[in-house]
Structures are given as structure tokens and as C-alpha cells.
Amino acid sequence: MRKPELASAIAEQTGLTKEKAAEVITAFTDQVSAAAAKGDDISLIGFGTFSVRKREARTGRNPQTGATMKIAASKTVGFKAGKALKDAVSK
Incomplete structure (x- = not known):
């Protein structure tokens, strides 16, 4: 599953738009990357x-x-x- 497919599945399950779901995924991956860069566990x-x-x-x-x-x-x-x-x- 790629990011657009994941965004579609999340949008369908939550009632969000596909664009908003893609923003949520991007925000999640950004936060995981930032925490890992600091050496934190997630x-x-x-x-x-x-x-x-x-x-x-x-x-x-x-x-x-x-x-x-x-x-x-x-x-x-x-x-x-x-x-x-x-x-x-x-x-």
C-alpha cells in the first residue's frame, strides 16, 4: 500500500477528505522523523x-x-x- 492508497482508506474510514488524510499522514511521518532525529523512541x-x-x-x-x-x-x-x-x- 502506498501513501495515496493509505490516505484513501483513512478518508473512507474517518470521513475526512483524501487531502486532509494525506496531510495527517505527512504530519505523522514528519513527527516520527523529527523524534528519531533527536534520538527519541516512538x-x-x-x-x-x-x-x-x-x-x-x-x-x-x-x-x-x-x-x-x-x-x-x-x-x-x-x-x-x-x-x-x-x-x-x-x-
């Missing part, structure tokens, strides 16, 4: 938790040449599904 009970994870620096290998290379430390966002989401998917 917990939606039953749905899941977005959290910032640190990756240590490591040595990798270039798949084309086979040469070793250093991969710098970095941060990424992880998602851990909540119980309600896991239950919905496993049905």
Missing part, C-alpha cells in the same frame, strides 16, 4: 516501536572487486512490531 501501543539503533564501524568487502573496505559507524531506525500487529499479521 511507541504506539499495540502497533509497535520505532527506535534509533547504532551500528558500529566494521570491515566489509566490495562485492565487485573483493577488496576489503571500512564501513563507518552509523545510526538507523528500527521497528519492533507490537503484539496487536503481530497477531493481525499471523491470522
